Amino acid sequence: MRTEDLIHFCAPGRLIIGNGTRRQLPQLLARLGYRSGVIVTDAFFAEKTPWVVEYTEAAEQQGIDTIVYAGGLPDPTTGLCDEATAALREQLGGKQLDHVIALGGGSNIDLAKALCLTLPQGRPISEFTGDIGGCKPLPLIALPTTAGTGSEATPGAILLDPANATKIAVMDNALRPQIALIDPEFTYTCPPRVTADAGIDAFTHAIESFLTLDSAQFERNGNPDPGYSGRSPLTMLFAKESMRLCFAWMERAYKQGDDTEARVGMAYASIYAALSYGTAGLNAGHGIAYAVAGQTHKSHGSTNAVMLPYVLDALCEARQSELVEIATMMGLATGCPEESARRVPVAVRAMIERLDIPSDLKSFGIEEGTLDDLIADALAVTRLAKAFPVADSALAYRQIVLNAWDGRLSGQP
Numbered sequence: 001m002r003t004e005d006l007i008h009f010c011a012p013g014r015l016i017i018g019n020g021t022r023r024q025l026p027q028l029l030a031r032l033g034y035r036s037g038v039i040v041t042d043a044f045f046a047e048k049t050p051w052v053v054e055y056t057e058a059a060e061q062q063g064i065d066t067i068v069y070a071g072g073l074p075d076p077t078t079g080l081c082d083e084a085t086a087a088l089r090e091q092l093g094g095k096q097l098d099h100v101i102a103l104g105g106g107s108n109i110d111l112a113k114a115l116c117l118t119l120p121q122g123r124p125i126s127e128f129t130g131d132i133g134g135c136k137p138l139p140l141i142a143l144p145t146t147a148g149t150g151s152e153a154t155p156g157a158i159l160l161d162p163a164n165a166t167k168i169a170v171m172d173n174a175l176r177p178q179i180a181l182i183d184p185e186f187t188y189t190c191p192p193r194v195t196a197d198a199g200i201d202a203f204t205h206a207i208e209s210f211l212t213l214d215s216a217q218f219e220r221n222g223n224p225d226p227g228y229s230g231r232s233p234l235t236m237l238f239a240k241e242s243m244r245l246c247f248a249w250m251e252r253a254y255k256q257g258d259d260t261e262a263r264v265g266m267a268y269a270s271i272y273a274a275l276s277y278g279t280a281g282l283n284a285g286h287g288i289a290y291a292v293a294g295q296t297h298k299s300h301g302s303t304n305a306v307m308l309p310y311v312l313d314a315l316c317e318a319r320q321s322e323l324v325e326i327a328t329m330m331g332l333a334t335g336c337p338e339e340s341a342r343r344v345p346v347a348v349r350a351m352i353e354r355l356d357i358p359s360d361l362k363s364f365g366i367e368e369g370t371l372d373d374l375i376a377d378a379l380a381v382t383r384l385a386k387a388f389p390v391a392d393s394a395l396a397y398r399q400i401v402l403n404a405w406d407g408r409l410s411g412q413p
Contacts, residue, residue, distance in 0.1 A: 148198025150274025
């Protein structure tokens, strides 16, 4: 315990984890009084898996009417959300929904969160950007099909605004799912690339939130109900367990997709990471990764991965004791704390390379002449820059990006 901690921990209303648990959802929703819902998914899950039909038929037997919206897309846009809102409201014909179900990865869950706000009155999602203004969204039930994004335990949705090619955040604790149901069987058929990207995303969430700004120092701007509020011993417990599971199972899940034990291990790793970062928040790793994605349009997991070792390297002094803990978990610790800490970024980079993800910005496709723009774009995500626990975030960001382009780590041989 640290007496200076200011803990404001938020989690899903109900968290259900286990193989096959999706089958109990209709009965649970009926018990909770839900009667009219929409399931937000995409064409693959609606047409290529039995899960949507299995749910809707079982829900009907429980007296629950369900509309299926299968128009989900990767990186959903504000336009997609508004189009889906109009289409669903027309289909409803004035009937009111009492819940929304998300089936899919982070993109489908983000779209569902946004629809929880727009469907009741048909308002455009742009009216909810940043602060939802006291609006009461529809209850959300999240069924993630990947082990990585953690959207089923976070307070926000990220959408792409095509007008200026930037991502916007819709954020409030009311958007956290009322039920997060983690059925590892959903992930069994994930292809290797998706498995690796999702897995490294989960690991990034865990380690970044483990090292982020303390709750007593986190800027809350007078908000009595902050979505993110800094790390505490509580969030760090979840982060450590997530990292332990990632070290044990991530590479096995990638290399042996039929290893159900590894799949279950990563499902737990993902939700534990989400319970950590969903309150503690993130910092430079994601902040710079957003800028990398803006230039390369590559996946969220891989853009996180290419930056992660260099962000960790920048924290070897400010977070030395925590990195020594991680070095111990990885079997890297020596009698010298400084050496132990500096071994972690090197080992993490090697792990990323074993997942077949490029480990420096040059090989990732970033041009040297764009580095200044990349740094400026990263620093523009101020909430993440302010959470980076160093004295000068701007200076640190520049050095991180330059090191990442060169592939330079202080602890490499």
